[in-house]
Amino acid sequence: MSAASRCRVCAGTVQEFFDFGRQPLSDAFPRPGDTADEFFFRLAIGMCDGCTMVQLMEEVPRDRMFHADYPYVSSGSSVMRKHFEAVAERFLATELTGPDPFVVELGCNDGVMLKVLAEAGVRHLGVEPSGGVAEMAAGKGIRVRNAFFEESTATEIAAADGRADVIYAANTLCHIPYIESVFRGVGALLAPTGVFVFEDPYFADIVERTSFDQVYDEHFFFFTARSVHAMAARYGLELVDVERLPVHGGEVRYTLAPAGSRRPSSSVVELLAEERAAGIASTATLHRFADSVQGIRNDLVALLARLRQEGKRVVGYGATAKSATVTNFCGIGPESVAFVCDTTPAKQGRLMPGSHIPVLPPERFADPYPDYALLFAWNHAEEIMAKEHAFRDAGGKWILYVPEVRVV
Ligand code: SAH
Ligand code: TYD
Ligand code: ZN
Numbered sequence: 001m002s003a004a005s006r007c008r009v010c011a012g013t014v015q016e017f018f019d020f021g022r023q024p025l026s027d028a029f030p031r032p033g034d035t036a037d038e039f040f041f042r043l044a045i046g047m048c049d050g051c052t053m054v055q056l057m058e059e060v061p062r063d064r065m066f067h068a069d070y071p072y073v074s075s076g077s078s079v080m081r082k083h084f085e086a087v088a089e090r091f092l093a094t095e096l097t098g099p100d101p102f103v104v105e106l107g108c109n110d111g112v113m114l115k116v117l118a119e120a121g122v123r124h125l126g127v128e129p130s131g132g133v134a135e136m137a138a139g140k141g142i143r144v145r146n147a148f149f150e151e152s153t154a155t156e157i158a159a160a161d162g163r164a165d166v167i168y169a170a171n172t173l174c175h176i177p178y179i180e181s182v183f184r185g186v187g188a189l190l191a192p193t194g195v196f197v198f199e200d201p202y203f204a205d206i207v208e209r210t211s212f213d214q215v216y217d218e219h220f221f222f223f224t225a226r227s228v229h230a231m232a233a234r235y236g237l238e239l240v241d242v243e244r245l246p247v248h249g250g251e252v253r254y255t256l257a258p259a260g261s262r263r264p265s266s267s268v269v270e271l272l273a274e275e276r277a278a279g280i281a282s283t284a285t286l287h288r289f290a291d292s293v294q295g296i297r298n299d300l301v302a303l304l305a306r307l308r309q310e311g312k313r314v315v316g317y318g319a320t321a322k323s324a325t326v327t328n329f330c331g332i333g334p335e336s337v338a339f340v341c342d343t344t345p346a347k348q349g350r351l352m353p354g355s356h357i358p359v360l361p362p363e364r365f366a367d368p369y370p371d372y373a374l375l376f377a378w379n380h381a382e383e384i385m386a387k388e389h390a391f392r393d394a395g396g397k398w399i400l401y402v403p404e405v406r407v408v
Pocket of ligand 1: 066067070072073074106107108109127128130133147148149150169170171172175176
């Protein structure tokens with residue numbers, strides 16, 4: 001027996017296909033001794049019968065997640081910095097060649113993308129509800145509005161600054177359950193010749209790699225070309241381009257334009273066909289995903305139990321939001337993972353949400369090296385393993401759990 005909820009896109013019925021149980025806020029790192037009032041909710045995921053949009057069964061109020069102390073900083077990875085600089089350069093060469101172009105970014109975070117456009121003298125605005133990171137962006141000379149993007153924000157921006165040639169959102173649109181208000185806002189703000197471009201984790205990649213830890217409070221929607229195509233059409237927009245991206249374990253960049261304004265590229269038809277062939281919206285696929293998730297949990301729990309029995313020292317690497325799902329779903333605590341190292345100042349000295357594993361600066365990794373490191377930031381594996389090559393040289397081993405549990 002599984003639960004049902006109402007689709008936030010089409011009001012159809014969302015059928016639950018996996019329940020991760022009681023989970024904390026993924027980016028709320030309590031201070032030691034200050035864990036009494038942690039917020040928990042039921043983390044479960046389902047697919048809409050009508051439009052196939054994959055979404056959470058329960059919504060966490062937005063102010064609990066995005067506020068002045070929101071700790072995630074986009075510039076924390078050099079690969080991601082390069083990724084966003086390339087996005088900005090591409091916009092400069094394509095969409096922003098007219099006179100006095102205007103760009104709006106939703107969830108600009110610390111300004112990693114907009115910095116390039118600001119330096120190029122492009123008129124821009126970042127909309128960022130989390131005060132701390134918004135201030136970081138402002139400190140880089142970026143124009144930021146400390147607010148949630150929704151219809152009212154968009155109307156005010158359009159009135160003050162005019163229509164936007166580009167509205168861009170990376171890893172942000174999937175964070176917004178009130179998506180109807182966002183699309184009405186995009187309608188009010190986007191120029192008739194403009195584009196709405198967003199990139200988010202791709203549900204087909206999540207299924208393919210069983211990257212179940214992409215499911216957490218902030219990730220409300222899990223897009224496919226099919227569900228985005230249908231969603232766009234509801235708001236007079238058309239999906240005109242899709243591009244698969246290697247970042248964050250597999251994403252798609254969707255480009256939407258006012259219906260009929262641009263000729264869709266062949267990649268749209270191709271990805272839609274690929275999804276159909278893969279049966280990405282079929283019950284069988286969702287059941288297979290659920291089985292694989294259980295398999296990973298069993299394997300990881302067994303591996304950590306064995307290492308503990310053998311007296312091996314295990315630490316975690318990367319206090320990601322994703323790791324909240326892994327630790328709480330698998331029941332991993334400080335007895336099996338002594339601490340997690342992370343470069344983010346706002347996470348250091350704090351505890352991992354729910355599991356209460358301490359978070360320490362990366363300098364503690366080599367002090368002395370553990371026997372095993374559980375790579376929670378698996379999406380940054382190349383960058384981290386290169387940086388920490390001395391760990392393996394010293395005989396250390398990495399534990400990965402996506403797409404399956406293995407030691408390397
Ligand atoms: N774009 C950055 C940050 C992603 S984290 C990157 O890709 O690295 C998600 C961001 O979305 C957070 O900074 C959060 O504060 C912001 N956010 C959440 N709801 C939002 C909304 N309604 N409008 C604009 N930004 C929002
Ligand atoms: P990330 O996987 O980008 O996102 P999420 O929190 O949404 O799951 O988070 C990466 C985390 O790993 C972030 O807290 C910074 C940290 N990190 C390091 O400690 N060292 C590194 O070299 C890199 C790239 C990230
Ligand atoms: Zn729906």
